[in-house]
Amino acid sequence: MTTTSLDAATLDLLTGSVRELFAALPAGGDLGPALDELGWAEVAAEDPATATTLLFTEQGRSLACTRALDAVLLAELDPVLPPARGTRAVLLPTPADGDEPSRHGSTLTGVLLAPPGTVDEIVVATTHLADGERSVQLDVHPAPVLAPLAHPVQGFDTAGWVTVSGARPSSPHERIPAGTAWTAAAAAAQRALAAEILGTCDAALRIAVRHASDRRQFGRPIAEFQAVRHRLAEGLVALEGARGVLRSAWEVTDDPGGAMWAAALAKLQAGRAQARIMRDVVQVHGAMGVSREGSVHRYVSRAAALDVLLGGRRLLAESMGTAMLLTAGIDPVARL
């Protein structure tokens, strides 16, 4: 997957189409049919790295809320699951758990991208610890079973996510060992999320660049003040750095261990980039940046919310740091 098989002209065309697609998507709309019309499956098969990154970057840019992330996870999980009866979603780990599914026990927690009523089945992963070995097992619940545990997420962002917490429903069938499928799914989702975060950053940075060029104080565009332009330039550095790490993460997807590290690293860098970029985008906007008058606040809160899914930057930095110190031979950077 090292080579990009799509040429630049095709890529531009695709980017344009996907951007239009998101622009036309109604709130809570389903991406599927529109993507089918574009022949997305073929594009994704030919060049998954470019396709996924493009799709999620545009999703981030447009601030759309879709279930595209479910599709990414299911692409890895479906092969080990019984055939789907209708549409499926995946219960994501609750932000405090990073990318580790909720531990086996009497309670179940997690996050859904959309209310349970919008799908037929929900895949629930559970972490089991036995003799110091960690393994993940999978259940497939009919969606209505989780409905009573679901509450809209309150707080930072109104992406339409739903938190799930309460007494764990009994398994409808023998638990299915996930093998390496969960790790692969989480890594794929982290790469997708990194792209989405960077899409929101790119859009916000562009808005800030435009604002700095248009806004005049002291008789000239504020972009002429070095303090302002340096902030924007630093934003670009953070963005490009994170994009590079994300691209490199796509080059090691065939090696499960390497893929996991590289994806986590990409997500970490995207999370750090958004913190830096959003802070500067707000500052460059002055009071407009901290009000709900302009659009800036939407990018700020969306990027912060995406950051905490499947491993927030702080959690990832801590867990990677711990692993680097404790586990001999782990060097995610060198493996890229």
Add this chain to the structure above:
Amino acid sequence: MPSEMDEFVATAREFLDANATRRSGSADLPEWGVGEDRITYFSTDPPEVDAAKVAESRAWQRTRYENGFGWVTGPRAYGGRELSTLHDLVYDGLEAEYDVPDTGVLSLIGLGMIGPTILAHARDHIKDRYLPAMYRGDAIACQLFSEPSAGSDLASVETRAVRDGDDWVVDGQKVWTSVAQHAQIGLCLCRTNPDLPKHKGITALLVDMSAPGVEVRPLRQMSGGADFNEVFLTGVRVPDDHRLGEVDGGWRVALTTLMNERATVGGEGAGPAARALSLPFLTELLRANGRLDDGATRRRLAELYADQAATEYLNHQAIRKLRAGTQPGPEASVSKLMYARNLTRGAHFAAEVVGPRLIADTGEWGTYSWTELLLSTPALRILGGTEEIMKNILAERVLGLPKEPSIDSRSPFRELRRSGTAGS
């Protein structure tokens, strides 16, 4: 024989014991896991709740005032006690031990910035009329300075005031005006002579917020609250005796307000946020999250504490100067910068300790509540002069560095407008 200060402390204690409840924790430590789980800097309450809280603030200020603690350093003529700034600070310290309404809505802008400006620049009968009312909690004052195209470049305000008999007629728009929705009066910077350089053609008027032609529309902050506003002024008549300072001499008046602003942002009224970032509270936060033994966390806690201590000291110095009637110099920008930075760092420190629970409300005490603070801190790097402007002031006025090139402050305002170099 008890000293005069001992007596002051004794009467203050007596007053507080009779009118307020002592906090259960030590001095200003809210108890961990107990009580309202909110850490706000700006109000995020719905309007009804907000209005009720403002009423409580007014009532408490009135109680203070009637008992001689409403304006400890103020002139007797306006209901003050003419005591030293030390008395004032001592009183603040004592009051922090009691559970009393937060009076930020009155004190941050009105009593902290506009009051001193009125005292320094208004005519005597205007002082008589407004100062006691303000310090008694009856009149809340707002600062009608910023405009859509005059933010950092405040001296390019465009709101016009035209003389008509004994009145001025004011037309224009102000923006980001905090507490305007609660205010009875507003200090408004108006362009009175566009033929003079921009700093020279401004006049400061005290506007009655209930006058015909004043319209206040709320704006919402990112953190959720609607505590700043747009204020539209259409043919608003302001009697000339409500002018502060000279005609076309409003910039001097504005500087008094701005100096007080820079020195008081963070000096008082930070209320729950300041308590949440106090050492005891942060220690509890670390304990509750099992982080007491983490070396890196400890180091950051100590650094945070050291920075806060430094800022607090500078703030106290500035407040002392101010309340003693001395204008703080450009160095006030140091504490404004440091204060915003500390609050930001403090919020991020808490964010790190609490982790992702901060973003999604899980209902666990002491976690999501930090979000409001985290969302408020960016505003502190903007209000009262942005971080960049503070640094420019320090660079030019304290370090003596040359101004950035091509900022024209000599040409008549009208010409700058016309030549498209708007705002200069």
